[in-house]
Amino acid sequence: MTELHKNLINGEWVGSDGVENINPSNIKEVVGVYARATAEETKQAIAAAKAAFPAWSRSGILERHAILRKTADEILARKQELGELLSREEGKTLPEGIGEVTRAGQIFDFFAGEVLRLAGEVLPSVRPGVGVEITREPIGVIGIITPWNFPIAIPSWKIAPALAYGNTVVIKPADLVPASTWAIVDILVRAGLPKGVLNLVMGKGSVVGQTMLDSKDVTAISFTGSVGTGKRVAAASIEHNRKFQLEMGGKNPTIVLDDADLKVAVETVAQSAFFSTGQRCTAASRVIVTEGIHDAFVEALAERTRNLRVGDALDKNTEIGPVVDPSQLKQDTDYIEIGKGEGAKLVAGGDRVTSANEGYFLQPTLFTEATNSMRIAREEIFGPVAAVIKVKDYEEALATSNDTEFGLSAGIVTTSLKHATHFKRNSEAGMVMVNVPTAGVDFHVPFGGRKGSSYGPREQGRYAAEFFTVVKTAYTAAG
């Protein structure tokens, strides 16, 4: 009998039955069995977080620092084991899985440090004899709703600042990938977190997530996922006058200019488009190439794409793991058909890869002769599918890159300082990359987009304080 991994509500592990978490590389393998919370249990979790807030918000900074520090240490010490777990539940290759776990450990370490760096401001008032203090206070109960594509990094970069700044938390991980979040919650509890401060409610968005959206006791929601669900979070949050933060889709461009180093261009685009099976909101799915380098670049990229080794996430030869589940696989293959139907030319991939274990494998797929008005260039696919768009010069490349409703990440490959500088200034994306992939960001600097990609303050680094705290201005007369 496989052990049931339970929900954590008010310091107790609860739940009597659960669902199997299936390995997308090998659908015969059950990664574990995880409880699904009911709406009633979700309400209990919210009530527990509310009750725990007064004491936790006033807890000493050394207590918070020590818990986050201990959590970081255990995550980093167990990175191989947790990386394997992550790769088995989500399908990332093992180096990608271990890399993501390492990032989670570094995030907890960073926010353990931030607890000790909490600061305010003291200003003179315009009224003589009056002083003004500006402080940051915790907000209350933070509802955290996370997607399946970064099962440990995204929960970590929301939980760590929420707790560091003195908030209590109710987290609902994606139903497809509960194992990694369960593991970090278990570590945090054993690191000494008081009961009720962090509550884990695994289960379906339509039940658990919706109950969080409908609760007046959830003071703020931090969400990453699709545009559609993001809009529901926004509407419900406005209804409850609650603070919210959304990280949603992308249709990220990478520009390749005539003066680019061809090898750097091919590797940067291959990594941006196909690594992590293209399942990153920061993945580049539009490759905008100026005409002088176009043919040589397309030939080299098509060859690199065909040679990428697709396979079991734990196989050391694998470069591209499986798609996460059948529904995402259908979305990817539907878009490949749409691309063909729109008249783009398929130059690499396009087919499923069969395996004895019936994993959800798909060849990395490259289209050329695409235009920016095609659906494959406008809509987020979220799989290993990229389209090359040929343009005349840098000016057309910049205009094409900005011609999208999204604005998360954007890249350029060039040896021209002039064009790199101009692009950094004029790209309409929240994150701009020069000669580095659009995906794979640092843990200590702000993360987020513009236009339809994001809403609210940035995540990560010191900028996380903007969302997870509220500013108070206090006036005191000297007397």
Ligand SMILES: NC(=O)C1=CN([C@@H]2O[C@H](COP(=O)(O)OP(=O)(O)OC[C@H]3O[C@@H](n4cnc5c(N)ncnc54)[C@H](OP(=O)(O)O)[C@@H]3O)[C@@H](O)[C@H]2O)C=CC1
């Ligand atoms: N920007 C990004 O990082 C991501 C973007 N996406 C995009 O979204 C597409 C669909 O992915 P999907 O995982 O279904 O994205 P969703 O937006 O549906 O899922 C994100 C999270 O929201 C939850 N959720 C779903 N419905 C509700 C609701 N009514 N109230 C509250 N929470 C809810 C989900 O729960 P549950 O797990 O039960 O569905 C999950 O935890 C992808 O193909 C991709 O295009 C997806 C993941 C990440």
Ligand SMILES: O=C(O)CCC(=O)C(=O)O
């Ligand atoms: O590219 C990264 O490192 C982060 C991507 C991400 O957060 C996402 O895809 O949701």
